[in-house]
Amino acid sequence: MKPKWRELAEKFEEEIRTGERAPGSPMPEIRDLVEKGERSKETVHKAYKALEAQGLVTSSRGRGTVVREHVPLKRLGIARYDKAKWRDGDEVAFIADRVASGRSYLRGEQTQTVSEVEAPPLVARAHGIPEGARVYARARLVKEGDQPTHSLTSYYRPEHVEGTRLVDPGPGPAGKGGGFRVLYDAGYEIDHMTEELRARVPSAEEIQLLQLHPGEWVVELHRTTCTADGTVVEFAIGVHAATRFSWSYDFKVPDSAQE
Amino acid sequence: MKPKWRELAEKFEEEIRTGERAPGSPMPEIRDLVEKGERSKETVHKAYKALEAQGLVTSSRGRGTVVREHVPLKRLGIARYDKAKWRDGDEVAFIADRVASGRSYLRGEQTQTVSEVEAPPLVARAHGIPEGARVYARARLVKEGDQPTHSLTSYYRPEHVEGTRLVDPGPGPAGKGGGFRVLYDAGYEIDHMTEELRARVPSAEEIQLLQLHPGEWVVELHRTTCTADGTVVEFAIGVHAATRFSWSYDFKVPDSAQE
DNA sequence: TAGTGGTCTAGACCACTTC
DNA sequence: AAGTGGTCTAGACCACTAA
Numbered sequence: 001m002k003p004k005w006r007e008l009a010e011k012f013e014e015e016i017r018t019g020e021r022a023p024g025s026p027m028p029e030i031r032d033l034v035e036k037g038e039r040s041k042e043t044v045h046k047a048y049k050a051l052e053a054q055g056l057v058t059s060s061r062g063r064g065t066v067v068r069e070h071v072p073l074k075r076l077g078i079a080r081y082d083k084a085k086w087r088d089g090d091e092v093a094f095i096a097d098r099v100a101s102g103r104s105y106l107r108g109e110q111t112q113t114v115s116e117v118e119a120p121p122l123v124a125r126a127h128g129i130p131e132g133a134r135v136y137a138r139a140r141l142v143k144e145g146d147q148p149t150h151s152l153t154s155y156y157r158p159e160h161v162e163g164t165r166l167v168d169p170g171p172g173p174a175g176k177g178g179g180f181r182v183l184y185d186a187g188y189e190i191d192h193m194t195e196e197l198r199a200r201v202p203s204a205e206e207i208q209l210l211q212l213h214p215g216e217w218v219v220e221l222h223r224t225t226c227t228a229d230g231t232v233v234e235f236a237i238g239v240h241a242a243t244r245f246s247w248s249y250d251f252k253v254p255d256s257a258q259e
Numbered sequence: 260m261k262p263k264w265r266e267l268a269e270k271f272e273e274e275i276r277t278g279e280r281a282p283g284s285p286m287p288e289i290r291d292l293v294e295k296g297e298r299s300k301e302t303v304h305k306a307y308k309a310l311e312a313q314g315l316v317t318s319s320r321g322r323g324t325v326v327r328e329h330v331p332l333k334r335l336g337i338a339r340y341d342k343a344k345w346r347d348g349d350e351v352a353f354i355a356d357r358v359a360s361g362r363s364y365l366r367g368e369q370t371q372t373v374s375e376v377e378a379p380p381l382v383a384r385a386h387g388i389p390e391g392a393r394v395y396a397r398a399r400l401v402k403e404g405d406q407p408t409h410s411l412t413s414y415y416r417p418e419h420v421e422g423t424r425l426v427d428p429g430p431g432p433a434g435k436g437g438g439f440r441v442l443y444d445a446g447y448e449i450d451h452m453t454e455e456l457r458a459r460v461p462s463a464e465e466i467q468l469l470q471l472h473p474g475e476w477v478v479e480l481h482r483t484t485c486t487a488d489g490t491v492v493e494f495a496i497g498v499h500a501a502t503r504f505s506w507s508y509d510f511k512v513p514d515s516a517q518e
Numbered sequence: 519t520a521g522t523g524g525t526c527t528a529g530a531c532c533a534c535t536t537c
Numbered sequence: 538a539a540g541t542g543g544t545c546t547a548g549a550c551c552a553c554t555a556a
Contacts, residue, residue, distance in 0.1 A: 001551085001552080003524080003525060003526090004525075004526075005525080005526090010463075029540090029541070029542090030541080030542065030543095031540090031541085031542095034528095039526090039527090040526060040527045040528065040529095041527085041528085041529090041542095041543095042301075042525090042526070042527075042528095042544095042545095043525080043526060043527080045542075045543070045544095046525090048542085049543095053460060053474075054460045055460070059541090059542060059543090060534080060535080060541085060542070061532095061533055061534040061535070061541060061542045061543070062533080062534045062535030062536065062540075062541050062542075063534085063535060063536085063541065063542085064535095064540090064541055064542075065541090065542075073457065075455075078510050078513060079513060079515075081512050081513060082512075082513045082514065082515050083512055083513065083514040083515075083516065084514060084515045084516040087516075088516060190512050191511065191512060192509065192510065192511045192512060193509070193510060193512060194507060194508065194509045195507070195508050195510075196334075196505055196506065196507040196508075197456065197505060197506045197507075198332065198501075198504070198505040198506075199458045199476055199478055199501035199502065200501075200502065201312060201313045201314075204265075204269075215312075215474070217458055217476045217501065219458055242457075242458035242459075242476065243458065243459065245457070246455055246456060246457040247455065247456045247457075248453060248454070248455040248456075249453065249454050249455075249508040249510065250451065250452070250453045250510075251337050251451065251452060251454075251508065251509075251510060252450065252451045253337075253340050253341075253342055253449050253450060253451060253452060254337060254338060254340060254341045254342065255341065255342040255343060256338075256341050256342075256343045257342065257343040257346075257347060260532085260533080262543080262544060262545090263544075263545075264544080264545090288521085288522070288523090289522080289523065290521090290522085290523095293547095298545090298546090299545060299546045299547065299548095300523095300524095300546085300547085300548090301525095301526095301544090301545070301546075301547095302544080302545060302546080304523075304524075304525095305544090307523085308524095318522090318523060318524090319522085319523070319553080319554080320522060320523045320524070320551095320552055320553040320554070321521075321522050321523075321552080321553045321554025321555065322522065322523085322553085322554060322555080323521090323522055323523075323554095324522090324523075
């Protein structure tokens with residue numbers, strides 16, 4: 001037997017997907033449904049929470065529940081790291097994807113803080129240094145308008161970045177060309193990277209920071225960036241709202257017998 | 260003000276993460292907590308559901324709520340497509356990752372059904388054919404023991420696979436070397452691929468099929484496989500339980516100025 | 519059959535937004 | 538102040554498991 005709250009949620013889901021309930025239009029108020037039907041407040045509430053977790057509606061106290069506008073996915077491909085963008089041009093690497101997808105970059109959409117910290121285990125392993133060694137952490141929160149899209153924290157080894165503008169703890173992006181340009185100017189040209197992705201439940205702080213919808217998951221991205229000789233010059237951890245992005249990778253089918 | 264159910268959930272989360280509550284050990288029963296503390300049944304229930312969504316506990320009627328065993332992540336890298344594995348060896352490409360991570364392959368862990376269908380929009384676009392054109396859909400559910408890990412449906416164009424054992428609608432894997440080997444034998448050697456990932460809420464059928472825990476998300480993977488001349492010979496859609504996998508990709512930093 | 523989690527209700531109260 | 542969603546309770550009943 002299907003629970004009543006699920007039946008109700010599926011009924012509304014159908015109505016939203018067919019367009020019968022248009023984006024931006026208000027959903028019936030909980031108390032109205034309680035009066036009209038036989039359902040109780042908690043039951044309707046559960047149904048609405050399920051719809052909210054699927055990204056179909058938004059609820060807020062005082063304002064009511066409305067059908068969500070469709071937010072287009074931001075597609076992240078490896079082209080966003082194109083050397084031409086950060087080495088020759090004046091785009092900042094981290095916002096290259098936004099430029100590529102036709103959105104304009106506005107100043108003030110990225111805040112940054114730089115601090116010296118002891119390397120957590122994950123960071124130490126990536127850089128091949130002892131746990132607790134000193135590293136620079138450069139954390140930024142990337143926004144699009146008022147809406148935060150993801151957080152990104154890069155970890156650098158002191159000998160690679162000390163004396164550069166990367167460790168200048170001022171606010172704002174790292175300047176023309178971004179972090180990769182700074183490393184390039186310091187003699188460390190990035191050559192290849194590894195990205196690793198996994199999905200998980202967000203922490204309470206992340207829900208607040210990224211303004212996540214209730215029930216929404218995040219994708220954690222680990223990026224290890226190396227120079228041609230294999231030196232790791234950056235390890236970065238990104239946390240993305242899971243429904244706002246897709247990731248795409250092209251690669252040759254490997255053939256270990258030929259190498 | 261933090262809701263009580265969240266407070267309670269965080270208390271238990273802490274206890275589980277520190278190991279104070281060991282995997283396999285039972286959580287306090289809901290009715291006991293109601294008797295001892297001032298909380299009500301629904302409130303404790305909400306807290307338990309939150310823990311379950313995080314993958315920390317498992318609840319079932321009659322059996323109670325227990326701390327979950329830690330399930331190791333399965334790491335998927337592009338090495339799982341190594342030509343040496345499916346062309347020269349006798350491993351099936353789709354289970355190569357399991358072999359790599361030390362798990363043994365058991366017969367009967369993969370079921371398959373082949374059918375001729377009209378190409379859905381996504382499939383048509385990937386193959387560059389009209390919507391509704393006939394394609395072969397090869398759907399399998401991959402399990403590890405009793406636990407399903409992911410579903411994978413490959414779409415092939417008739418002219419590439421007709422007459423091969425791929426479209427033989429018998430059960431079981433596609434045979435020695437898997438689907439890529441069949442394509443290879445038919446004169447279509449795969450050369451490069453694109454994988455695209457996104458996370459989303461599972462459908463009701465997927466929850467049942469993959470035995471997902473309540474609140475758990477899935478990652479949908481789109482794989483487009485091409486020969487050296489750019490012909491798309493396979494488009495596959497995979498649905499993975501989000502917490503059971505991580506994906507990893509290595510690539511050179513692109514440089515459009517040099518090509 | 520006893521004991522577990524899951525659903526549902528009716529009503530109270532709280533937090534927030536809008537007027 | 539009025540009206541929205543969110544939390545909480547006490548208790549009823551249901552669904553499932555194990556002895």
